[in-house]
Amino acid sequence: MRDVLAAWRPVIDAEIERLLPRETDVEYASDFFGAPTYEYDADAIQRALPDPVWTLLDRGGKRWRAVVCCLLLDGFGVDPHDYLPYACIPEILHNGTIIVDDVEDGATMRRGGPALHHEFGTDTALNAGNAMYFFPLKIVAQDPADLDPEVRLEIYEMLMHELNRTHLGQGMDIHWHNQQAIEMSEAQYLEMCACKTGCLGRIVARLAALLTDQPDDVEGHAARYAELMSIAFQIGDDILDVETAAEHGGAFGKGVGNDVREGKKTLVAIHAAREATPERAARLEELLWADENSEEDIAEVIEIFEETGSVAYARECALDIAAEAREHLAELDLADEPADNLAEFTHFVIERDV
Numbered sequence: 001m002r003d004v005l006a007a008w009r010p011v012i013d014a015e016i017e018r019l020l021p022r023e024t025d026v027e028y029a030s031d032f033f034g035a036p037t038y039e040y041d042a043d044a045i046q047r048a049l050p051d052p053v054w055t056l057l058d059r060g061g062k063r064w065r066a067v068v069c070c071l072l073l074d075g076f077g078v079d080p081h082d083y084l085p086y087a088c089i090p091e092i093l094h095n096g097t098i099i100v101d102d103v104e105d106g107a108t109m110r111r112g113g114p115a116l117h118h119e120f121g122t123d124t125a126l127n128a129g130n131a132m133y134f135f136p137l138k139i140v141a142q143d144p145a146d147l148d149p150e151v152r153l154e155i156y157e158m159l160m161h162e163l164n165r166t167h168l169g170q171g172m173d174i175h176w177h178n179q180q181a182i183e184m185s186e187a188q189y190l191e192m193c194a195c196k197t198g199c200l201g202r203i204v205a206r207l208a209a210l211l212t213d214q215p216d217d218v219e220g221h222a223a224r225y226a227e228l229m230s231i232a233f234q235i236g237d238d239i240l241d242v243e244t245a246a247e248h249g250g251a252f253g254k255g256v257g258n259d260v261r262e263g264k265k266t267l268v269a270i271h272a273a274r275e276a277t278p279e280r281a282a283r284l285e286e287l288l289w290a291d292e293n294s295e296e297d298i299a300e301v302i303e304i305f306e307e308t309g310s311v312a313y314a315r316e317c318a319l320d321i322a323a324e325a326r327e328h329l330a331e332l333d334l335a336d337e338p339a340d341n342l343a344e345f346t347h348f349v350i351e352r353d354v
Contacts, residue, residue: 001348004341008067012091013057015084019092019139022054032138052120052128056095059111064345065090065204068229071342072208072222075334083211085144089136089159090204096132097166097200099125104174105262133163151210158206162199169195176265180289182273182281186317189267193231201230221331225342228325233349235318238266240352242311246302260298263288267317268310275308315350322346 021028026042069087070080080087101107102115103122109115117125140155147155172192176184184192205226209219241259259266269288273281284304287297305311325346329339 001341001344004071005062005064005067008070009063011081011084012063012066012070012088016057016088016092019085019088020050020053020135022050024050048124049128049131052099052116052124053095053132055113055119056099056111056116059113061095061111063091064233065094065200068201068226068342068345069204069208071338072205072334073212075332075338075342076208076212076214077335078212083145085139085142086155086207086211089139089207090200092132092136093163093203094200096129096135097170099129099132101170103129104170105177105264107258107262109258145211147211151213154210155207158210159203162203162206165195166199167195169193169197169199172196173265177263180285182265182270182285182288184265184270186267186270189265189270190231193234194227197230197234198227201226201233218332221328225325225328225332228321228328229346229349232318232322232325232346235267235314235321236350236352238264238268239311239314239318239350241266242268242302242305245298260288260301261293263290267314268305271313272305272308272310275310276304280304280307318350322350 024042024046026036026040029040029042029045030036066087069090070084073080073083073087098110099116102110103117103125107115108118113119115125116128120128136159137156140152140159143152169192172184172188173196176192202223205222206219209222214222238259245260265288269284273284276284284301287293287301290297293301323346326343329342329346332339334342
């Protein structure tokens with residue numbers, strides 16, 4: 001799967017750059033956003049949008065959402081290159097969400113560099129992140145694939161539905177972040193993931209299905225595959241953060257022990273709080289609630305996770321979810337090679353080391 005991602009990434013990046021050039025001017029702004037009422041400030045637009053967005057994109061990221069969309073399009077029997085602007089929609093949305101998430105979470109690092117609100121200011125970061133929520137709607141409006149009006153309407157309605165659900169998930173996550181006690185259930189955590197991460201995955205799959213005029217049951221299985229795979233990806237992300245923190249180093253771009261420093265209520269933490277003694281569970285809550293954590297504090301959190309077997313438990317959950325995703329994938333009549341790659345991706349999201 002790494003080879004597939006590596007092959008597609010420059011294609012996706014080139015298309016995003018075509019949609020949002022690194023260097024913009026008044027002509028671009030007028031063409032994409034509409035003629036000015038009075039006068040655009042090209043320098044202000046450049047510094048407010050392309051500069052922060054491309055700073056983030058140039059730091060890395062796997063572009064897997066766009067790639068999975070392309071693989072599904074290929075599997076459904078069309079040339080994904082004909083629909084590249086649409087495949088970039090979930091990737092643009094994802095990068096917008098993480099800019100905003102980092103502000104809301106008080107994150108310090110992202111992809112090996114300062115979170116954008118530390119580098120460009122909170123106001124610029126929020127504006128850029130929010131712009132990336134709306135940017136995809138303009139892609140649909142420009143209609144690069146000359147879609148039937150009914151299909152365009154279905155895409156608009158799908159995006160509105162799924163994006164609204166992402167804010168339910170983010171709202172749950174923020175609420176948990178703002179309370180010390182670890183009181184949420186595993187089912188509630190998984191629902192948060194299904195909304196916050198899973199809805200972007202569902203956008204990936206539903207776009208491919210709508211663009212190729214698939215029946216409702218096919219769209220449903222594709223969406224469920226992508227949703228489950230995204231949940232497994234999120235749990236894998238939580239596990240990777242713990243394991244990287246335990247190693248006291250590595251190149252994981254979020255920053256070592258970032259989830260602990262931010263006090264994230266992950267599946268690992270939820271399981272540990274349930275399985276630990278009352279004293280150790282209270283200590284875990286205290287450490288996650290602290291405004292700042294030393295390396296010794298992070299080491300103690302990792303120790304509690306190890307005592308309770310919580311990382312292994314989370315990995316087993318992720319593996320079960322990934323297996324369920326493959327069951328839905330098997331219901332799709334896809335071409336062999338993209339189907340194999342999509343199945344392999346359900347393993348990659350858990351086994352990756354970066």
